[in-house]
Amino acid sequence: MEIKPIKSACDTCAHFNAEGLKKLGINVDNFDFVVALAGNPNTGKSTVFNALTGLRQHTGNWPGKTVTRAEGGFQYNQQKYKLVDLPGTYSLLSTSTDEEVARDFILFGRPDVTIIVADANRLERNLNLVLQILEITDKAVLCLNLMDEAKRNNIVIDQRTLAKDLGIPVVATSARYNEGIPELIQTISEVANGTIVCKPHRIKNVPPNIEKAVKKLSVEIEKEFPGISNSRWIAFRLLEGDSQIIDALKTGELV
Amino acid sequence: MSKKNIENIIELSNELRWQIGDDFHDNLTEGIYADAATIVKDNVQVENGKKRFRLDSKIDKIVTSKTLGFPIMFLILGVVLWLTIIGANYPSSMLANLFLDTIHPALKGFATSISMPWWLDGFLIDGVYLAVAWVIAVMLPPMAIFFPMFTLLEDFGYLPRVAFNLDNLFKKSGAHGKQALTMSMGFGCNAAGVVATRIIDSPRERLIAIITNNFSLCNGRWPTQILIATIFIGAVVPSSFSSVAALLSVIGIAVLGMGFMFLTSWALSKTVLKGEVSTFNLELPPYRPPRFWKTLYTSLIDRTLIVLWRAIVFAAPAGAVIWLISNIYVGDVSIALWLIESFDGFGLLLGLNGVILLAYIVAIPANEIVIPTILMLTVLVTGIAGGEGAGVMFELDSISTTGDILKAGGWTLLTAINLMLFSLLHNPCSTTIYTIYKETKSTKWTLVASILPVILGFIVTFLVAQIWRLF
Numbered sequence: 001m002e003i004k005p006i007k008s009a010c011d012t013c014a015h016f017n018a019e020g021l022k023k024l025g026i027n028v029d030n031f032d033f034v035v036a037l038a039g040n041p042n043t044g045k046s047t048v049f050n051a052l053t054g055l056r057q058h059t060g061n062w063p064g065k066t067v068t069r070a071e072g073g074f075q076y077n078q079q080k081y082k083l084v085d086l087p088g089t090y091s092l093l094s095t096s097t098d099e100e101v102a103r104d105f106i107l108f109g110r111p112d113v114t115i116i117v118a119d120a121n122r123l124e125r126n127l128n129l130v131l132q133i134l135e136i137t138d139k140a141v142l143c144l145n146l147m148d149e150a151k152r153n154n155i156v157i158d159q160r161t162l163a164k165d166l167g168i169p170v171v172a173t174s175a176r177y178n179e180g181i182p183e184l185i186q187t188i189s190e191v192a193n194g195t196i197v198c199k200p201h202r203i204k205n206v207p208p209n210i211e212k213a214v215k216k217l218s219v220e221i222e223k224e225f226p227g228i229s230n231s232r233w234i235a236f237r238l239l240e241g242d243s244q245i246i247d248a249l250k251t252g253e254l255v
Numbered sequence: 256m257s258k259k260n261i262e263n264i265i266e267l268s269n270e271l272r273w274q275i276g277d278d279f280h281d282n283l284t285e286g287i288y289a290d291a292a293t294i295v296k297d298n299v300q301v302e303n304g305k306k307r308f309r310l311d312s313k314i315d316k317i318v319t320s321k322t323l324g325f326p327i328m329f330l331i332l333g334v335v336l337w338l339t340i341i342g343a344n345y346p347s348s349m350l351a352n353l354f355l356d357t358i359h360p361a362l363k364g365f366a367t368s369i370s371m372p373w374w375l376d377g378f379l380i381d382g383v384y385l386a387v388a389w390v391i392a393v394m395l396p397p398m399a400i401f402f403p404m405f406t407l408l409e410d411f412g413y414l415p416r417v418a419f420n421l422d423n424l425f426k427k428s429g430a431h432g433k434q435a436l437t438m439s440m441g442f443g444c445n446a447a448g449v450v451a452t453r454i455i456d457s458p459r460e461r462l463i464a465i466i467t468n469n470f471s472l473c474n475g476r477w478p479t480q481i482l483i484a485t486i487f488i489g490a491v492v493p494s495s496f497s498s499v500a501a502l503l504s505v506i507g508i509a510v511l512g513m514g515f516m517f518l519t520s521w522a523l524s525k526t527v528l529k530g531e532v533s534t535f536n537l538e539l540p541p542y543r544p545p546r547f548w549k550t551l552y553t554s555l556i557d558r559t560l561i562v563l564w565r566a567i568v569f570a571a572p573a574g575a576v577i578w579l580i581s582n583i584y585v586g587d588v589s590i591a592l593w594l595i596e597s598f599d600g601f602g603l604l605l606g607l608n609g610v611i612l613l614a615y616i617v618a619i620p621a622n623e624i625v626i627p628t629i630l631m632l633t634v635l636v637t638g639i640a641g642g643e644g645a646g647v648m649f650e651l652d653s654i655s656t657t658g659d660i661l662k663a664g665g666w667t668l669l670t671a672i673n674l675m676l677f678s679l680l681h682n683p684c685s686t687t688i689y690t691i692y693k694e695t696k697s698t699k700w701t702l703v704a705s706i707l708p709v710i711l712g713f714i715v716t717f718l719v720a721q722i723w724r725l726f
Contacts (some may be wrong), residue, residue: 042540087453093284098453121541123299127291149541154302162298176546205289207282213271220267224260238268239279249261 021185023054024073024080031073031082033192034109038102038133039117040126041088044145046070047175048117049085052185076189084111090125092132093240106136108253113191114140115184120150120157120172130166134200135233140168141187148174167199202232213239311541315416319539324420329506331413335404337502340481343396350395354388378578386574389627390566397478398559405443406554410545414439418537426532428517429524431460433535434467438516441471442509445683446690448473453694459530463520465691466704469683470516472509475566475622479678480505482626486658487671504675512679515711565686569621576617577628581635591635605713606673606720610636610664615677620685625678630657633664669723673716680712 039045049055053072070085086105087098106114114137118126123144134140144157163170169187173180190196206214217235222228237245272279318327362384366376408414418435425432433455441448448468455461472480481501488504489497524530580591588596591613598609614628637660661670682705683691692701 042538093280124291124295127294128287131287131290149543156300156302158298158300162294165294165297201290201294203283203286203290205286205293207286210275210279210282213275217264217268217271220264224264235268236283238265239272239275240283241272246265249265250258 021182022075023052024075031080033079033081033112035081035083035188035192036106036109036111036114037083037085037117038106038114038129039088039143039145040090040119040122040129043088043117043119043126044175045085045088045117048115048143048145048173048181048184049083051175051178051181053083074185076185079189079192081188081192084109089129091129092136103136106133108248111137112139113188115143115188116140117143117145119146120144121146121153121155123157131201131203134166134168135202135236136230138198138200138229139191140198140200141184141191142166142168142170143175143180143184144170144172145175147172147180148177166201168201169196169198210239314542315539318413318416319419324416328417328420329510331408332509333502333506335401335408336477336481336505337498338404339397339401339477340485340498340502340505342400343478343481346396346399347392350392354392355385359385359388374582377582378575382574382578383571384574386570386577386624386627386631387567389630390570390624391563393482393626394478394566394623395559395563397481398474398563399555401474401477402443402559403551403554406550407545407547410543410550412540412542415537415539419539422537424517425520428521429528429530429532430463430467430517430520431455431457431533431535432537434460434464434520437464437468438471438513441468441473443474445469445471445473445687449687449690449694456535457530457533459524459528460533462695462700463523463528465694466523466700466707467516467519469687469704469708470512470519470679472512472679473622473684475625475684476678477505479622479626480508480675482657483671483675483678486661487666487668490658491668508675508679511676515680519707519711566621566623570624570627573617573620573624573628574631577631581632589635591632595632595636604720605677605716606669606723607677607716608665608670611670611674611677615681619682622678622684630660633660637663669720673719676719677712677716680708680715682706682709 037045037049049070049072052074054074055070055072072083072085074081074083084105086102089099089102092099092103092106105111114133116130116133118130130142142163144159144162150157157172159170159172169191171180171184171187173184175181187196191198214232214235217238218231221231221234225231228234234245234249238249317323359380362380363376366380414436417439418432421435421438422432425434434452436454437448437451439448440451445468448471449465452461452464452468455464484501484504485498489501492500577591580594581589583590585593594613595609598612602608602610602612610629610632614625614632617628618625682688688701688705691704692698695701695704
């Protein structure tokens, strides 16, 4: 899975997609798609949010600034997108309130696209969350943010092979300076409309006995809920004894 | 989907959980990290083997060092407050001039020309308008200076370093280190600080952070502190040192607040909220040069104007209430006077007076209007209204006139000091109380968080007053 091949010089120009874009601010009635914005703390999610919606959510250089969901919207090529800014989390496996807000939205809110904002300078640590989100949803875009800082730190990331490894499109941005935002919008619309189909990476390095248990369980889950995309993740949570997921399974909220 | 099948799935998962053993969570986490490491190895290169984050770690070595960390913190706080005190003076008196000397007489003249009834004229122009005008004149300049500077520090990335420095103290008081961040937010607004406690995982430590957030001086109280310190504390030293003395006393109050925060956290964690201190990772983000103009703009829009608007919304009805209680008579005494006189005894015991206590009751909706309320009520009691009528604020074009009015109301240095203490130690504003209720969903803890600081305030001001009078 790659970003679409470059056809002309226009594709690389920041103004390329600008004509189809209308920032809607908080005006998000009758939207066509829901887009979630997730990522580690202090990777610039709120800055990306502001760049896309034209809103001015307060941003700050400290982890944990956003503790509630913020919503905004934008319109691109006649389609309306509702954008939800989630609290930054390192993981979805434990249960503080801010992590729950993020996890519940990705799981129960079923966004059409999840943008995962990652700090290009600390990719390895950020991938922990990315890989967990990819177990839950199969419509995601990795927004590799803070590229300006990465450049200063002499970090070079091969976006094409990274996209291949993760199975989702990767867009490099410096949201503070609006760089890469038009490309991000284009990619979001392609994933939302199914032009790009993701084949997300699933966690591989699991000990054989656990893998066996997970497989056994997820086969049963798939039997009960045909076409479910995150049976493996539900199996992980059931094995962990996550009471919230057990309840959601009972009430049918998961499908 | 059938209930039975789902029960079977859950049954199966319980069975399998036993088989795979305790290490599941760790194994899964390790698996994720191993995957992440492989992916990074394949796709990320650090060129020339150059060392990363050199400047950042150098700055961090200084600002989080054991010896310099705290002095630098106080220095930064001092500079910010000093600029606020110095800078707010001129615009404040200009605004007061405009609103109170120019617009107010014009409005009164207009009301007379259309022969508006005296009670409507008094209620609207002397009550509502003057309260709003006062809040803007007193509040806007310090906020417009303080908030952008605070936001610049925030954008630069200094707040997490403060948390790092304070972590040890919080740990010793049985609280969560992240409370340092919620405390810093509280310096802006306590309601925001209470919401920010969501970053704390443990319910016990989160409650401690919520209950003690009120000990962070919020923006509604900074101007009160700064104004009173400038008038009274600044006056007891030679004039060349007066702004330094005022500054130090305000910092003293802020630090005292932090002291009370640690003390209360410690007391709570030793009594009703016992438990272990949880560990956590605190990320020190890279320093980022703030974008000056954008920060200025957003902090004006997001903070200054929103907070000012809130103050105005609460000041308008408060102004109306003050005018009403000053002009409705029971027998031959107005309600306000009657209340003030009945509070006076208790107030004097605390080194305060009835006016201050009544002002704090009227100002429960917003701390911002305490000083304007005190002034209006003092004018009422001392009868220096200059023929304008009861419950009416009139021209106060400088800080020194404000001081004259307060001194006419019988204020001494003790009143000023105790007002500063009481401003630190009293119930949170109604917005914060409501936020605490929403966050804790518990009437009991909301009551504790609201009443505990007032009781502390009574005790502290009482002790100070008694000791003061001994000498």
